[in-house]
Amino acid sequence: xxxxxxxxxxxxxxxxxxxxxxxxxxxxxxxxxxxxxxxxxxxxxxxxxxxxxxxxxxxxxxxxxxxxxxxxxxxxxxxxxxxxxxxxxxxxxxxxxxxxxxxxxxxxxxxxxxxxxxxxxxxxxxxxxxxxxxxxxxxxxxxxxxxxxxxxxxxxxxxxxxxxxxxxxxxxxxxxxxxxxxxxxxxxxxxxxxxxxxxxxxxxxxxxxxxxxxxxxxxxxxxxxxxxxxxxxxxxxxxxxxxxxxxxxxxxxxxxxxxxxxxxxxxxxxxxxxxxxxxxxxxxxxxxxxxxxxxxxxxxxxxxxxxxxxxxxxxxxxxxxxxxxxxx
Numbered sequence: 194x195x196x197x198x199x200x201x202x203x204x205x206x207x208x209x210x211x212x213x214x215x216x217x218x219x220x221x222x223x224x225x226x227x228x229x230x231x232x233x234x235x236x237x238x239x240x241x242x243x244x245x246x247x248x249x250x251x252x253x254x255x256x257x258x259x260x261x262x263x264x265x266x267x268x269x270x271x272x273x274x275x276x277x278x279x280x281x282x283x284x285x286x287x288x289x290x291x292x293x294x295x296x297x298x299x300x301x302x303x304x305x306x307x308x309x310x311x312x313x314x315x316x317x318x319x320x321x322x323x324x325x326x327x328x329x330x331x332x333x334x335x336x337x338x339x340x341x342x343x344x345x346x347x348x349x350x351x352x353x354x355x356x357x358x359x360x361x362x363x364x365x366x367x368x369x370x371x372x373x374x375x376x377x378x379x380x381x382x383x384x385x386x387x388x389x390x391x392x393x394x395x396x397x398x399x400x401x402x403x404x405x406x407x408x409x410x411x412x413x414x415x416x417x418x419x420x421x422x423x424x425x426x427x428x429x430x431x432x433x434x435x436x437x438x439x440x441x442x443x444x445x446x447x448x449x450x451x452x453x454x455x456x457x458x459x460x461x462x463x464x465x466x467x468x469x470x471x472x473x474x475x476x477x478x479x480x481x482x483x484x485x486x487x488x489x490x491x492x493x494x495x496x497x498x499x500x501x502x503x504x505x506x507x508x509x510x511x512x513x514x515x516x517x518x519x520x521x
Contacts, residue, residue: 199224200521203376203408205320205393207233207252210384213507214413215259215315217514223521225315226372227256232327232359232392235341237274237283247291248300248324252389253317254286257304260313267311301368318372321363321396329357329387340388347421349387357387357438358395365398373399376408378521381444383415383508386423386434394438404441411520413513414449416488416506418466427472428482445480448516452486454506462505483520487512 199222204214207230215227229252234242238251258268271286280288286307293303304317329337331352337343373379384390394400403410412435414428423431428449436442449471453459459468471484489509 200377201226201372201375201408202378202380202517202521203228203372204380205390206230206382206384207389207392208384209255209507210382210389210413210415211252212255212259213383213510214380214513214517215256217510217512218517219260219262219314220511221514221518223315225260226376227260227315227317228320228369228372228393229253229256229317230389230392231319231321231323231325231363232340232388234326234339235344237287239339239341240283241287241291242324245291245295246324247294248319248322250287250290250294251284253300253304253319254284254290256317257290257307257311257313258286260308260315260317261311262314263310263312271311301366316368316372318368319366320369320393320399321366323361323363325359325361325363325396327357327388327392327395328360330355340392344385344388349422350424351421354387357391359392363396365396365402370398370402373402373406373408376406378409378411378517379403379406380411380413380517381435382413385419386415386431390435391438394435400439400441403439404443409446409520410444411446411448411517412444413508413517414447414471415469416450416454416508418469420464420466424466427470429472431469432480442479446483446520447480448483448485448487448513450487450508451484452488454488458506465505483516485512485516487516 201224203226205228233249233251238249241247258271261268274284275281294300297303327340329343332355333352337346418426453468487508489507
């Protein structure tokens with residue numbers, strides 16, 4: 194009798210969006226792999242990059258914790274953020290991963306060891322092992338250096354992005370290319386369009402690997418637009434922006450939220466952005482659109498020591514995972 198193999202699902206992105214998807218999907222019998230952007234240079238991650246020359250650990254840490262089947266205490270330890278002293282703002286997990294990278298001399302080896310400690314089920318793969326910087330050139334000639342500067346600049350949508358690229362050019366992690374080739378499904382998002390999603394596809398070879406993959410391509414739309422970046426974007430606007438960089442209309446399934454956050458909450462966080470609304474567009478009939486209430490019932494509460502502004506209105510991991518599983 195042949196062995197039944199679990200579906201191979203790749204989740205691409207970075208930050209809290211990827212954490213949310215993995216947290217829900219890990220409860221199902223899947224062969225999970227997270228392919229993670231290496232463009233992050235803000236907060237604790239940015240300080241570690243600048244001071245020690247390591248690759249960015251922050252998004253990798255979140256993926257490791259999401260896939261962990263270890264104790265609650267161990268997961269909390271990895272996410273613990275120091276509030277005082279010279280370590281203020283740093284998370285223990287970031288420091289630990291960066292230390293392992295320096296000791297082993299290789300980030301892939303460091304992640305494997307951290308994964309053993311956290312008892313993860315799945316794989317966490319950096320999209321590249323090169324040290325890169327995300328650069329955006331706006332149509333008014335201004336050049337923004339680094340993911341943090343791009344994220345913080347509130348006039349991106351006003352002037353528009355002429356081009357966005359990595360400096361220097363990055364070689365792909367061969368493990369990431371193999372995961373895309375073998376995938377039964379590839380989940381892109383949710384996450385910051387310019388800072389979490391697009392940087393993955395700017396790495397040489399990744400776009401082609403995604404296009405050639407026979408796996409189902411699923412895009413999970415963000416809940417909220419980012420003020421100054423994606424003002425008034427609809428679900429379809431995000432797809433168009435992604436596919437401009439992919440140079441291919443490969444996204445076949447789109448999952449989006451239909452439940453608006455409470456009005457009082459929207460007023461309170463109006464400076465972050467407005468909800469992403471569903472609207473079709475040219476070619477929308479060639480795709481499958483799945484709308485559902487995906488809103489988490491509670492507002493996210495971050496650490497007081499975290500200097501990076503995080504999205505407070507988030508997807509519910511279980512609701513989102515259920516919709517993805519239905520597609521498999």
